[in-house]
Amino acid sequence: MSQRCPYCDAPIKLGVLFCPACGARPRLPRVRSAEFEAEVTRPEVPFPSGDPLLSPALPLDLSHAPQPRSTASPRSIGGERSLVIGRDQSCDIVLDAPQISRRHVSLTPLGPGRWLARDLNTANGTFVGSTQRRLTQAEVHRKDVLFLGSYRFPLSRIQDFERQQTPRSGNPLALPADKPIITLGRGPANDIVLQSPQVSRHHARLVRESGGLFLEDLSSANGTFVGGQRVQRAPVEHGQIFSLGSFALRLDLERMRLQKSYRGDILLQAENLRVEVPTPHGPRRLLDGISFTVYPTELVGLLGPSGAGKTTLLNALIAYNRPSFGRTLLNGDEIFAHFDRYRGAIGYVPQEDIIHSELTVYQALYYTAKLRLPPDTTDEEIDQRIWQVLHDLEISDTAPLRIGSPEQKSISGGQRKRVNLAMELLTDPSLLCLDEPTSGLASEDALNVMRLLRRLADRGKTILLTIHQPSLKAYRLMDNTLYLADGEQVYYGPAYPDSMLYFHPEVAPDAPAARALLSDPGSCMRPLVAAKRSGEPMETFAARYRQSAYFDEFVSGRRRDPAQVNLTAAPPRKPPSFELRQLRTLTHRFLTIKLKDRIGTLILLIQAPIVAMLLNLVFIQDEGGVFTRMEHTPLALFLLVISAIWFGGSNAAREIVREQAVYRRERMVNLSIPAYVASKFVVLGLLCLVQCVALLGLTYGPLDFHGAPLLHLLTLWLCALAGVAAGLLLSAAVRTSEAAIAMVPIVLIPQVILGGAIMPVARMDTWTRTLSATTFSRFGFEAMLHTEERALAYEVPLDELPLPPLPGAPAPPIAPHPLDRFFGDAETGLLLDLGALSLFTVVVLSGVSLSLRRRDMLS
Numbered sequence: 001m002s003q004r005c006p007y008c009d010a011p012i013k014l015g016v017l018f019c020p021a022c023g024a025r026p027r028l029p030r031v032r033s034a035e036f037e038a039e040v041t042r043p044e045v046p047f048p049s050g051d052p053l054l055s056p057a058l059p060l061d062l063s064h065a066p067q068p069r070s071t072a073s074p075r076s077i078g079g080e081r082s083l084v085i086g087r088d089q090s091c092d093i094v095l096d097a098p099q100i101s102r103r104h105v106s107l108t109p110l111g112p113g114r115w116l117a118r119d120l121n122t123a124n125g126t127f128v129g130s131t132q133r134r135l136t137q138a139e140v141h142r143k144d145v146l147f148l149g150s151y152r153f154p155l156s157r158i159q160d161f162e163r164q165q166t167p168r169s170g171n172p173l174a175l176p177a178d179k180p181i182i183t184l185g186r187g188p189a190n191d192i193v194l195q196s197p198q199v200s201r202h203h204a205r206l207v208r209e210s211g212g213l214f215l216e217d218l219s220s221a222n223g224t225f226v227g228g229q230r231v232q233r234a235p236v237e238h239g240q241i242f243s244l245g246s247f248a249l250r251l252d253l254e255r256m257r258l259q260k261s262y263r264g265d266i267l268l269q270a271e272n273l274r275v276e277v278p279t280p281h282g283p284r285r286l287l288d289g290i291s292f293t294v295y296p297t298e299l300v301g302l303l304g305p306s307g308a309g310k311t312t313l314l315n316a317l318i319a320y321n322r323p324s325f326g327r328t329l330l331n332g333d334e335i336f337a338h339f340d341r342y343r344g345a346i347g348y349v350p351q352e353d354i355i356h357s358e359l360t361v362y363q364a365l366y367y368t369a370k371l372r373l374p375p376d377t378t379d380e381e382i383d384q385r386i387w388q389v390l391h392d393l394e395i396s397d398t399a400p401l402r403i404g405s406p407e408q409k410s411i412s413g414g415q416r417k418r419v420n421l422a423m424e425l426l427t428d429p430s431l432l433c434l435d436e437p438t439s440g441l442a443s444e445d446a447l448n449v450m451r452l453l454r455r456l457a458d459r460g461k462t463i464l465l466t467i468h469q470p471s472l473k474a475y476r477l478m479d480n481t482l483y484l485a486d487g488e489q490v491y492y493g494p495a496y497p498d499s500m501l502y503f504h505p506e507v508a509p510d511a512p513a514a515r516a517l518l519s520d521p522g523s524c525m526r527p528l529v530a531a532k533r534s535g536e537p538m539e540t541f542a543a544r545y546r547q548s549a550y551f552d553e554f555v556s557g558r559r560r561d562p563a564q565v566n567l568t569a570a571p572p573r574k575p576p577s578f579e580l581r582q583l584r585t586l587t588h589r590f591l592t593i594k595l596k597d598r599i600g601t602l603i604l605l606i607q608a609p610i611v612a613m614l615l616n617l618v619f620i621q622d623e624g625g626v627f628t629r630m631e632h633t634p635l636a637l638f639l640l641v642i643s644a645i646w647f648g649g650s651n652a653a654r655e656i657v658r659e660q661a662v663y664r665r666e667r668m669v670n671l672s673i674p675a676y677v678a679s680k681f682v683v684l685g686l687l688c689l690v691q692c693v694a695l696l697g698l699t700y701g702p703l704d705f706h707g708a709p710l711l712h713l714l715t716l717w718l719c720a721l722a723g724v725a726a727g728l729l730l731s732a733a734v735r736t737s738e739a740a741i742a743m744v745p746i747v748l749i750p751q752v753i754l755g756g757a758i759m760p761v762a763r764m765d766t767w768t769r770t771l772s773a774t775t776f777s778r779f780g781f782e783a784m785l786h787t788e789e790r791a792l793a794y795e796v797p798l799d800e801l802p803l804p805p806l807p808g809a810p811a812p813p814i815a816p817h818p819l820d821r822f823f824g825d826a827e828t829g830l831l832l833d834l835g836a837l838s839l840f841t842v843v844v845l846s847g848v849s850l851s852l853r854r855r856d857m858l859s
């Protein structure tokens with residue numbers, strides 16, 4: 001596909017930035033129509049009239065000469081120091097992207113929030129406001145956005161860097177020359193104070209020794225990294241970049257300071273991603289050949305028809321799922337090899353809610369902060385962070401409101417989306433991925449969410465989102481869009497107006513029809529939908545894109561030199577060990593959820609009185625004589641055991657599966673599986689204890705039990721705990737709550753059949769006995785009989801037999817004792833029974849942990 005340059009008529013590729021013959025920008029006439037200018041919503045820089053150095057039409061300088069590697073200090077104008085931005089480490093602001101020259105642009109202060117920007121003879125140019133306005137020299141303001149090539153750099157970000165330019169005494173990153181040990185951390189007592197929620201209070205220290213300078217980690221929560229590797233202690237030298245949490249610093253020993261590195265921001269690069277899933281007919285390809293690069297501060301939309309693969313792509317990009325081919329690089333580091341390093345830097349808001357509807361907004365944020373922020377973060381700091389995030393997202397007034405379900409609303413849909421986002425912003429991640437953050441929202445709400453994301457991107461975050469049918473205003477807030485169709489990449493490049501014109505090459509940019517196109521973002525999708533209907537393969541669109549100039553600039557042009565890719569695996573992702581702190585927080589959160597879910601908890605609690613009432617109703621009709629006790633008490637005890645197992649199993653069966661979105665998200669961050677499983681077990685175990693007390697308390701007297709009540713209670717509780725473990729195992733193994741509930745009988749029915757009451761174990765053959773020994777009810781039942789036997793021997797006086805012996809007939813055999821009757825030679829002692837129940841619970845709980853871990857490996 002090609003077009004002709006409007007200035008010299010030379011043939012040029014579609015979407016090319018500069019005409020290879022005359023150097024003009026051929027797309028310019030399309031996008032600088034009066035209508036387009038009028039619709040611009042993002043702040044545009046007014047061009048100083050008559051400034052010959054700044055031309056919106058033609059670049060003055062298209063020199064492709066390699067840039068000299070200069071280490072000269074930046075020039076000073078009027079006594080104030082200029083800043084130089086570029087790829088070279090000697091620059092004041094180092095931005096490492098292929099399209100950025102070693103020394104790209106200088107900024108000379110003209111007054112507060114004003115600079116003179118000079119392009120330093122770069123190949124890819126410097127632009128202001130949009131990539132249509134190239135400059136060689138111009139006055140720019142804090143609210144402007146510079147483009148270095150296509151690298152977006154909002155000048156509001158310069159504040160961060162300006163602080164580093166202050167005299168050494170006032171520079172927060174200045175290294176004290178006289179100290180042998182320099183401490184770094186979040187706490188104010190450190191020599192270098194790093195204000196980031198991912199930095200620990202006392203995070204690391206630089207130690208001067210005769211052998212040189214060493215960086216030592218001080219058992220920080222998110223780690224200290226040198227050269228991509230997590231280190232306890234490592235030598236560092238001038239120019240070295242190291243990271244504390246997601247805070248990246250460059251050591252400048254010449255100027256005795258640390259320099260905040262661009263590496264704190266995230267440059268995301270997808271390289272040839274392919275995702276396949278196994279099917280009975282062989283692997284099915286969901287995505288293929290996806291390659292693109294997103295720069296920090298860019299807001300990128302993933303679009304495409306339903307089922308195109310947008311969610312699949314997001315999941316593959318951020319290591320939620322492992323692609324079958326290709327890789328994702330974060331600042332040049334392969335994501336799986338360096339996941340530990342980037343874990344805290346990635347924020348992901350899936351389509352499903354990652355919040356518990358029973359909690360208030362504040363509580364949900366509080367527990368998440370407790371789980372994700374470094375352990376040394378105080379409650380006061382957490383409170384401040386929560387209010388800051390709520391304030392930033394403009395939802396402070398929702399803090400005390402219950403989140404509620406989408407059906408039972410307490411907060412609006414838009415606020416709900418923001419609360420999900422707030423959970424991620426607590427840790428201030430540099431990369432944010434959002435799956436349909438605007439779905440289900442009214443257009444004004446959707447636009448507000450998009451504006452919010454725009455602001456976050458302008459502050460330095462790299463943001464990707466999937467979106468359906470955005471309004472024109474929302475569309476124009478995005479920098480780039482990536483279109484997918486049937487898993488193929490059919491476009492990646494500027495959102496407005498390029499993407500809209502790209503999909504309609506038949507419409508001339510200045511034709512009246514272009515106006516209609518440019519007012520409707522949905523126009524991009526129409527050719528794709530029509531082609532799909534007519535059976536045209538999407539590969540045709542993908543091939544066309546690979547031939548376009550957009551591919552050259554936004555895919556090939558942004559691709560990192562393969563030699564710079566860091567594939568070296570960092571030490572394998574450390575499986576989080578059991579963490580007492582997490583257990584406390586998770587238990588507290590789960591208990592709060594249970595207490596807030598009054599109706600659900602009440603339904604669970606009334607089960608015990610109902611069961612007790614029914615047992616009393618059935619068994620109390622007996623006269624209570626020894627014979628009837630001998631006949632019916634074992635059955636009543638067995639039913640108590642089965643009820644206890646039912647309580648445990650049914651209480652637990654939905655508890656993991658119903659919050660799998662939250663679990664998965666927290667697991668990606670830092671959730672410890674043993675702590676998570678233990679928290680569920682502790683709270684559900686307490687609930688079962690209440691149920692068992694009620695059940696036994698309401699039946700013990702009426703059914704004339706004689707065994708030690710505490711021993712009976714212990715046995716019932718152990719049975720219920722085994723039931724909890726089995727329920728959790730179900731919950732971890734299935735994908736839906738419905739499946740979990742449907743499977744509870746599969747656990748319970750064998751307990752009834754094989755537990756030894758319906759068919760005594762004594763009369764089972766060897767195989768059935770072995771099977772019976774795998775049920776908890778068998779040991780629970782036997783333990784209950786042992787306990788009952790301790791209080792009262794089952795002896796049957798002759799006069800209590802139902803029929804007196806006939807005169808002269810041999811005396812009837814004494815009815816065997818229930819333990820003999822039900823267990824015979826298979827009988828074991830009480831302690832062994834209780835031990836077996838405990839062992840079952842431990843083994844099944846380990847199975848829960850293994851099942852959850854297996855899920856990690858499958859993804």
Ligand SMILES: Nc1ncnc2c1ncn2[C@@H]1O[C@H](COP(=O)(O)OP(=O)(O)OP(=O)(O)O)[C@@H](O)[C@H]1O
Nearest residue numbers: 277284286304305306307308309310311312313466
């Ligand atoms: N685990 C899986 N096994 C088989 N097919 C899958 C799996 N996950 C996704 N798919 C299929 O892959 C395709 C892409 O799914 P995906 O959810 O990524 O699409 P999408 O573009 O996000 O759709 P939507 O816009 O409707 O959310 C769909 O056809 C879907 O059915």
